[in-house]
Amino acid sequence: MARTTVKQPQPPNFDAAFGDDFTVKDYSEKEWESVYYAIRELQGRALRKSKLAQGDVFSWDAYKAKFSEVFGTPQDKRFTLEQLVSYATKKWGMDLEQLKAYNRRSWERRNVEVKVSVIPAVVTTPKNLKNVSSWDVSNRVTDTWAT
Numbered sequence: 001m002a003r004t005t006v007k008q009p010q011p012p013n014f015d016a017a018f019g020d021d022f023t024v025k026d027y028s029e030k031e032w033e034s035v036y037y038a039i040r041e042l043q044g045r046a047l048r049k050s051k052l053a054q055g056d057v058f059s060w061d062a063y064k065a066k067f068s069e070v071f072g073t074p075q076d077k078r079f080t081l082e083q084l085v086s087y088a089t090k091k092w093g094m095d096l097e098q099l100k101a102y103n104r105r106s107w108e109r110r111n112v113e114v115k116v117s118v119i120p121a122v123v124t125t126p127k128n129l130k131n132v133s134s135w136d137v138s139n140r141v142t143d144t145w146a147t
Helices: 013-016 028-054 060-071 081-092 096-117 134-146
Strands: none
Touching: 028 060, 028 081, 028 096, 081 096
């Protein structure tokens, strides 16, 4: 007797139905981006700390350009999520959930910095923080995370 296969119905393509203006990224894409940005920050902070200890200059812009060259960008993924997590585990002993939590804390910290930066001009800034970027302030406080 010949075996017949039953075709499973295809789920509807909701993204196509919504169109480009109303689509939302898939969860796996958001997860990949969280890990990507966590690794970029962890590695950048570690490199920054090392460069400063050696008396060298560290440029976040140059580092981010090199990082994108090596790891790609969120639009041009060069590695899978599993490969990124494996790299992070090797370098910092962090698993997927820890990387996502690190990225969430980083996002919250940057979000607070943005809110602080829009305080009215009548509020005086302490002298040691004048002409310092929010990244520098953030790095002074959180450099110990990347060790």
